[in-house]
Amino acid sequence: MKKFFRIFSLVILFSGFLLNIQAAEKIEYLKTDWSFKGLFGKFDRAALQRGYQVYTEVCSSCHSMKYLSYRNLAEKGGPEFSIDQAKAIAASFEVKDGPNADGDMFTRPGRLSDKFVMPYDNVQAAQAANGGAYPPDMSVLVKARGGGVDYIYSLLQGYEDPPAGITLDDGVYYNKYMYGNKIKMANQLSDGLVEYSDGTIATVEQMSKDVTTFLMWSAEPHLESRHQMGFKAIVYLIILTILVYFSMKRIWSRIETEV
Amino acid sequence: MSDHEYTPKSKFGKWFNDRLPLLTLANHLTDYPTPKNLNYWWTFGGILTFCLITQIVTGLVLAMHYIAHADMAFDSVEHIMRDVNYGWLIRYIHANGASMFFLAVYIHIFRSLFYGSYKAPREIIWIIGIIIYLLMMAAAFLGYVLPWGQMSFWGATVITNLFSAIPLVGEGIVTWLWGGYSVDNPTLTRFFTLHYLIPFLILGLVVLHIWALHVPGNNNPVGIDVKKPSKDTVPFHPYIVIKDGFALLMFMIVFAFFVFYTPNILGHADNYIEANPLVTPAHIVPEWYLLPFYAILRSVPDKLLGVVAMLSAILILAALPWLDTSKIRSAVFRPLYKQFYWILVADVLILGYVGAMPAEGLYLLVARVATAYYFLHFLVILPVLGWKEKTLPIPLSITEPILGGSPNLATAKNKESLNN
Numbered sequence: 117m118k119k120f121f122r123i124f125s126l127v128i129l130f131s132g133f134l135l136n137i138q139a140a141e142k143i144e145y146l147k148t149d150w151s152f153k154g155l156f157g158k159f160d161r162a163a164l165q166r167g168y169q170v171y172t173e174v175c176s177s178c179h180s181m182k183y184l185s186y187r188n189l190a191e192k193g194g195p196e197f198s199i200d201q202a203k204a205i206a207a208s209f210e211v212k213d214g215p216n217a218d219g220d221m222f223t224r225p226g227r228l229s230d231k232f233v234m235p236y237d238n239v240q241a242a243q244a245a246n247g248g249a250y251p252p253d254m255s256v257l258v259k260a261r262g263g264g265v266d267y268i269y270s271l272l273q274g275y276e277d278p279p280a281g282i283t284l285d286d287g288v289y290y291n292k293y294m295y296g297n298k299i300k301m302a303n304q305l306s307d308g309l310v311e312y313s314d315g316t317i318a319t320v321e322q323m324s325k326d327v328t329t330f331l332m333w334s335a336e337p338h339l340e341s342r343h344q345m346g347f348k349a350i351v352y353l354i355i356l357t358i359l360v361y362f363s364m365k366r367i368w369s370r371i372e373t374e375v
Numbered sequence: 376m377s378d379h380e381y382t383p384k385s386k387f388g389k390w391f392n393d394r395l396p397l398l399t400l401a402n403h404l405t406d407y408p409t410p411k412n413l414n415y416w417w418t419f420g421g422i423l424t425f426c427l428i429t430q431i432v433t434g435l436v437l438a439m440h441y442i443a444h445a446d447m448a449f450d451s452v453e454h455i456m457r458d459v460n461y462g463w464l465i466r467y468i469h470a471n472g473a474s475m476f477f478l479a480v481y482i483h484i485f486r487s488l489f490y491g492s493y494k495a496p497r498e499i500i501w502i503i504g505i506i507i508y509l510l511m512m513a514a515a516f517l518g519y520v521l522p523w524g525q526m527s528f529w530g531a532t533v534i535t536n537l538f539s540a541i542p543l544v545g546e547g548i549v550t551w552l553w554g555g556y557s558v559d560n561p562t563l564t565r566f567f568t569l570h571y572l573i574p575f576l577i578l579g580l581v582v583l584h585i586w587a588l589h590v591p592g593n594n595n596p597v598g599i600d601v602k603k604p605s606k607d608t609v610p611f612h613p614y615i616v617i618k619d620g621f622a623l624l625m626f627m628i629v630f631a632f633f634v635f636y637t638p639n640i641l642g643h644a645d646n647y648i649e650a651n652p653l654v655t656p657a658h659i660v661p662e663w664y665l666l667p668f669y670a671i672l673r674s675v676p677d678k679l680l681g682v683v684a685m686l687s688a689i690l691i692l693a694a695l696p697w698l699d700t701s702k703i704r705s706a707v708f709r710p711l712y713k714q715f716y717w718i719l720v721a722d723v724l725i726l727g728y729v730g731a732m733p734a735e736g737l738y739l740l741v742a743r744v745a746t747a748y749y750f751l752h753f754l755v756i757l758p759v760l761g762w763k764e765k766t767l768p769i770p771l772s773i774t775e776p777i778l779g780g781s782p783n784l785a786t787a788k789n790k791e792s793l794n795n
Contacts, residue, residue: 155636183450183453183457188457252648255453256453256647259639259644259647260644260645260647260648261644262644264644295657335647336463337457338456338457338463342463342464342467342635342638343635343636345464345635346631346632346634346635346636347635349631349635350628350631350632350635353624353627353628353631354628356624357621357624357625357628360617360620360621360624361621363617364617364618364620364621367613367614367617368614368617368618371411371609371614
């Protein structure tokens, strides 16, 4: 029994070693308590809904979200807008469709099944409008950045005047959390920029937290069911392991040797 | 294979078995005499079989939804993650399953190294194992390319470019591998085809690996030949089956933790950025399980010699049964080898660590020393040790120490070895 604990702790140690490699490059990011971390982590519905508001009113003028559909807004484990709310949100966007029977393209109000409308027609148009920098698609952005949610949360609040000696070109801004500190996105958030319908005061910190929560959901829309299933799966495995352990002891007790 | 004749009880069973002896095979597998002193390090063979099956089954489902096209691969993976029922679960099991597979195979290999399982008469088992390991690395690399993220694309570019180090024909081979003049759609489609093929080759080799194992039977922590069947052995079923099952469940708990709670920790964030031939990532790093070899590759200043060093680091293992000149199998009775063994383990871990770091300054120096030591261990230390080392007296049988009065010396010895 001792032996197997040794093996187990070795495996854990080794995993820890692996995690360490990943963590080696970590910078000190701003910390906040994320409701979706931990064994039972869940999204804060209100934060998701507010985050969606920040995304639509601020980010979406440059950043696309191509893997999300309006129907996702009403799905379980997400912002959980009601179906009618989601329909209304979809209908507020003009979607290009077609060709129709005459061979013409036309626009119509969005439906639940539509993907989020993109701010630009293509990458080139996005680059032309943003001084050559492509505003990345935000669907999986938190998974595509080393620091994840902490990085995005910090970046949004990391704008500063450049330290003495650093000169910035036109359209380049200083951000203390950006890789290389130079970013082509200007500071977007300022206190009171959006007016939250639930009465929450829209500080920069609050908006950063809300929109980052929204981005976490957009990157991992099944996070809640993953956590729930994971807990059940691991509890099941532990119980089964204990039962199998005692069966094993029983079977091996027929012969004189230690398992 | 079996030591005794088996006759099925039913008439139909006998009729069938005379034509295709499947029942004899099943009987052999259940009765297969196994040394009773096997410790938990021996359970990783079963765990690896589980890993292979898991990868094949989840991979099969993923292949139903994945689109092997440069313009659609990344999107199709996101489609799996979002819209396919439990697609996220299947993909995370597959992606983390690769890491779990390598974790298990490294433990399996290092168990072999500790207990001398590669020595006569088990050389063929060992060499088949090395081929399986090589194919695993190929499959893992090819699979990592399929999501068509930035690390997929640039990893594929770096690794395929290694072939350009071959004199004269190198460049031609690279173009042939790519199916064009850069990593592009033709590369992706062929990588997908090969990624689908290799697991079945591995499966075939696993059958040979087990077949070859069943001829001499398992090695054991004491490392001596056991009489089969005897009081030193237990039938595979139920003794080993339940023990392997118990260990497998423990392994699955760790596996499940990764899948459900930190599914992306072992991958690189850049692979969630769609492949872009115009933007090179700041650091191109392979998956953790290839890092020691990546460190060896980068520690040699010359490209061709670097590739040669990296390949030799793996192929040298195939020569291990002849490089290790000691007649004693188990490190339990080899006090000096035991120490060198743990130095080798540390050396490989250090190589893995520096492989993840930028190849410059102190990291590069450490990588060079560790690479040199790796080869020194196999080419100099092992052969010399076999001639010079004073080994401890080995028991005549697994049960002998018990008759000598001490309660199961073999297990005690073995515990002692783990303490060191």
